[in-house]
Amino acid sequence: xxxxxALRPADVRVVDVPPAAQDGFDWxxxxxxxxxxxxxxxxxxxxxxxxxxxxxxxxxxxRFGSVGALGVHLDRHGARLGLSIAAMQAASxxxxxxxxxxxxxxxxxxxxEQSGNPSLTGARLDDHxxxxxxxxxxxxxxxxAFAGIEPILLRARRxxxxxxxxxxLPWVSHIGPGQYCGAIAGVTGPxxxxxxxxxxxxxxxxxxLRPCPPFSGMEGTSTWGVRVDDLFVGQDEIIADPARPFIxxxxxxxxxxxxxxxxxxxxxxxxxxLAVEETLGHVNQFLDDRPDTIAAELAELRARVMRLAxxxxxxxxxxxxxxxxxRAQTSELALRASQSALLxxxxxxxxxxxxxxxxxxxxxxxxxxxxxxxxxxxxxxRLSRETLPTAEGGRA
Amino acid sequence: xxxxxxxxGLGPWQQFLCRACGxxxxxxxxxxxxxxxxxxxxxxxxxxxxxPICGVTKADFEPYRRRAPVAPMPVSxxxxxxxxxxxxxxxxxxxxxxxxxxAEDARVPITLVTACDxxxxxxxxxSVALGRGLNPEALRRETGxxxxxxxxxxxxxxxxxxxxxxxxxxLRTTRGTLAYTHLVLAHxxxxxxxxxxxxxxxxRVNDLAxxxxxxxxxxxxxxxxxxxxxxxxxxELAEDLARAGHAVTLVGAGSLPLPDLLPEPAGRRLLTGLExxxxxxxxxxxxxxxxxxxxxxTTLALADGTRLSAATVIAATGLATxxxxxxxxxxxxxxxxxxxxxxxxxxxxxxxxxxxxxxLDGQPCRFIEPVAHQAAVIAHAILxxxxxxxxxxxxxIRLKTRSAPIALHGAPVAGAPWYVVEDxxxxxxxxxxxxxxxxxxxxx
Numbered sequence: 001x002x003x004x005x006a007l008r009p010a011d012v013r014v015v016d017v018p019p020a021a022q023d024g025f026d027w028x029x030x031x032x033x034x035x036x037x038x039x040x041x042x043x044x045x046x047x048x049x050x051x052x053x054x055x056x057x058x059x060x061x062x063r064f065g066s067v068g069a070l071g072v073h074l075d076r077h078g079a080r081l082g083l084s085i086a087a088m089q090a091a092s093x094x095x096x097x098x099x100x101x102x103x104x105x106x107x108x109x110x111x112x113e114q115s116g117n118p119s120l121t122g123a124r125l126d127d128h129x130x131x132x133x134x135x136x137x138x139x140x141x142x143x144x145a146f147a148g149i150e151p152i153l154l155r156a157r158r159x160x161x162x163x164x165x166x167x168x169l170p171w172v173s174h175i176g177p178g179q180y181c182g183a184i185a186g187v188t189g190p191x192x193x194x195x196x197x198x199x200x201x202x203x204x205x206x207x208x209l210r211p212c213p214p215f216s217g218m219e220g221t222s223t224w225g226v227r228v229d230d231l232f233v234g235q236d237e238i239i240a241d242p243a244r245p246f247i248x249x250x251x252x253x254x255x256x257x258x259x260x261x262x263x264x265x266x267x268x269x270x271x272x273x274l275a276v277e278e279t280l281g282h283v284n285q286f287l288d289d290r291p292d293t294i295a296a297e298l299a300e301l302r303a304r305v306m307r308l309a310x311x312x313x314x315x316x317x318x319x320x321x322x323x324x325x326x327r328a329q330t331s332e333l334a335l336r337a338s339q340s341a342l343l344x345x346x347x348x349x350x351x352x353x354x355x356x357x358x359x360x361x362x363x364x365x366x367x368x369x370x371x372x373x374x375x376x377x378x379x380x381x382r383l384s385r386e387t388l389p390t391a392e393g394g395r396a
Numbered sequence: 397x398x399x400x401x402x403x404x405g406l407g408p409w410q411q412f413l414c415r416a417c418g419x420x421x422x423x424x425x426x427x428x429x430x431x432x433x434x435x436x437x438x439x440x441x442x443x444x445x446x447x448p449i450c451g452v453t454k455a456d457f458e459p460y461r462r463r464a465p466v467a468p469m470p471v472s473x474x475x476x477x478x479x480x481x482x483x484x485x486x487x488x489x490x491x492x493x494x495x496x497x498x499a500e501d502a503r504v505p506i507t508l509v510t511a512c513d514x515x516x517x518x519x520x521x522x523s524v525a526l527g528r529g530l531n532p533e534a535l536r537r538e539t540g541x542x543x544x545x546x547x548x549x550x551x552x553x554x555x556x557x558x559x560x561x562x563x564x565x566x567l568r569t570t571r572g573t574l575a576y577t578h579l580v581l582a583h584x585x586x587x588x589x590x591x592x593x594x595x596x597x598x599x600r601v602n603d604l605a606x607x608x609x610x611x612x613x614x615x616x617x618x619x620x621x622x623x624x625x626x627x628x629x630x631x632e633l634a635e636d637l638a639r640a641g642h643a644v645t646l647v648g649a650g651s652l653p654l655p656d657l658l659p660e661p662a663g664r665r666l667l668t669g670l671e672x673x674x675x676x677x678x679x680x681x682x683x684x685x686x687x688x689x690x691x692x693x694t695t696l697a698l699a700d701g702t703r704l705s706a707a708t709v710i711a712a713t714g715l716a717t718x719x720x721x722x723x724x725x726x727x728x729x730x731x732x733x734x735x736x737x738x739x740x741x742x743x744x745x746x747x748x749x750x751x752x753x754x755x756l757d758g759q760p761c762r763f764i765e766p767v768a769h770q771a772a773v774i775a776h777a778i779l780x781x782x783x784x785x786x787x788x789x790x791x792x793i794r795l796k797t798r799s800a801p802i803a804l805h806g807a808p809v810a811g812a813p814w815y816v817v818e819d820x821x822x823x824x825x826x827x828x829x830x831x832x833x834x835x836x837x838x839x840x
Contacts, residue, residue: 297564318720324558328568388599390596
């Protein structure tokens with residue numbers, strides 16, 4: 001299996017950061033959105049088919065970073081989650097895979113900043129927020145583990161000065177040589193019981209990256225299996241110890257940010273429907289989910305997401321259910337819109353080069369990436385149940 | 397229904413509905429617990445017989461006609477393509493609306509969404525069931541699946557309604573999104589637990605599922621039970637638990653139970669009745685926290701610094717209507733879903749509400765008596781039929797404490813003075829007056 005180190009000579013990418021991306025340029029709302037849209041409509045639209053087949057668009061992500069699209073959700077840049085989601089929507093409208101990479105990058109920045117760990121919040125975070133360095137998130141498994149859906153896969157044991165972590169995660173995106181990701185491991189004590197969990201920044205160069213089998217699309221997300229064997233995690237890498245309260249605090253923002261992907265895929269699908277309205281409208285009028293229907297739901301849902309983005313750290317259960325509901329609806333809308341777009345375009349949308357068939361796969365990704373539509377519903381049902389006494393105590 | 401066939405030449409067995417609590421007296425089944433064998437005609441019941449649930453007399457019953465049976469429609473397992481009526485809530489209110497629609501129309505598609513299993517039971521029985529030795533099976537009158545087949549509706553059990561879009565007439569649930577032509581909100585209220593009470597350490601009895609779990613714990617044998625809150629439910633549960641053989645401490649904020657509702661002489665009679673059954677009343681006490689002791693007991697920390705331990709703790713600290721769903725959709729909400737008092741329409745188009753989740757003039761009304769009337773009004777409106785409309789009247793409040801039954805009529809106002817009309821060994825009668833007119837009266 002190639003390790004990250006072995007990959008480096010052949011595959012390392014040097015990101016050209018334009019001078020304007022250095023500190024001190026314009027990250028106002030209007031400038032960020034305009035800059036993001038210009039990149040999305042131009043180079044990203046052109047690159048989207050290639051990204052779907054396997055090109056990892058670090059250069060484009062670097063440009064997004066330079067215009068602020070990867071940093072404005074952070075407290076240090078005004079905690080503008082709504083703007084972050086709008087930027088992700090603009091990118092996903094052109095390319096769902098890139099929208100997903102932005103989300104991976106955004107939440108990784110969120111972990112670093114919210115950690116309060118000086119070694120993660122200084123220059124390292126500045127580079128990350130501006131798209132000069134890159135990292136993703138390996139929280140799919142622990143998020144499902146915390147919801148009671150599956151067991152946690154990485155295990156840590158306490159050693160002097162930190163922890164030793166071992167285990168294998170099946171697929172982690174937006175990682176590669178020189179990159180990193182947020183990860184969570186269960187700390188085992190005597191008898192192999194898990195006492196609590198730690199969250200840490202995992203440097204890919206210290207892990208083995210294993211290629212994944214080919215996916216049906218979105219191949220340019222640099223997704224790997226990650227294996228660590230007795231990896232030392234010191235204080236400089238710790239994001240949270242214990243991890244659960246930290247995850248509880250950022251969970252709303254983590255999930256809400258994802259809405260940008262679904263909104264963008266739905267909007268791109270709407271574009272595809274409208275593109276053929278003049279020529280095919282006379283027959284398309286017999287289809288379900290016409291552009292006006294999709295546009296109305298998209299506008300309502302987007303407005304709701306933007307309202308929720310104003311208070312991303314609201315800890316109330318009702319707020320979290322609102323977020324899960326909005327995220328679930330973005331999945332449902334992206335699925336319906338992408339299917340309808342393909343039906344609207346007919347054979348031309350079915351061509352291998354056509355965006356509608358690509359968006360079908362992107363929309364399904366939106367609905368199955370953690371938290372998947374089924375997980376969201378499971379979690380809403382769980383949060384809606386009353387807690388009653390049990391033999392073990394706590395929520396069943 | 398009874399298997400016993402009528403042989404007295406008076407025709408089929410009749411049913412009679414308790415207007416106070418909704419219990420149905422079936423002549424074929426009788427009331428063996430009270431000495432009425434199966435086959436006892438209503439007319440033959442002695443005048444001193446009382447409703448086994450709420451204690452009202454024969455005069456408070458009215459003839460009940462089971463609705464004309466409608467041929468059930470085959471229910472498709474797949475989601476219905478044609479939107480129809482969607483009902484949220486599988487309690488008495490939700491099922492009452494489904495029954496009322498089916499009584500008039502066999503075809504309109506109905507989907508009932510409920511967070512529980514949808515089984516039909518009679519909620520007022522929950523606060524008197526332990527003392528009567530009932531178990532969950534005895535309380536469940538019909539399974540949700542059987543009722544769904546009987547009424548030809550689609551039941552979505554264990555499904556939570558999470559989002560509502562008024563313009564698109566769609567309801568998002570944890571099992572998918574439903575389109576509706578009309579939406580009926582009947583999801584009830586939920587126990588309002590103060591933040592200082594750990595929900596994992598105290599039971600609340602507001603539905604059959606919770607009651608069943610509590611029943612399983614209590615079935616292991618007599619135990620010490622603390623009931624927090626001496627309102628109606630707290631008092632009824634305390635009596636019921638004592639009748640079932642448990643050692644009960646009732647913790648109340650006032651010096652007497654039910655201080656908000658009852659004047660002092662009535663509260664004293666209630667307390668005497670409860671103490672006669674062995675209930676220990678701990679008055680003037682507020683609980684500031686709960687904790688588990690190593691031996692499995694739960695300790696109640698009281699505000700005055702003292703402590704009290706019990707094997708089982710039940711909180712009866714009131715109800716509140718969940719507001720997330722309706723507020724998120726922009727529906728008017730004021731201590732409950734705001735409805736027009738005559739039509740029971742909410743502020744949203746084609747959306748109705750009834751039962752425990754609504755508020756009329758800012759006041760929730762959590763009694764069972766009005767539900768059937770409300771359901772009929774909503775069913776007629778949905779089907780476009782004429783109906784005189786709902787006329788709200790304050791229901792008679794009956795405390796199901798057989799040790800000291802109390803009935804309150806009219807509109808009692810907390811804090812307003814009460815006047816003694818009669819105070820004898822066997823009867824207490826009091827009234828509230830406003831401008832010379834009697835506005836509320838009680839009998840204990």
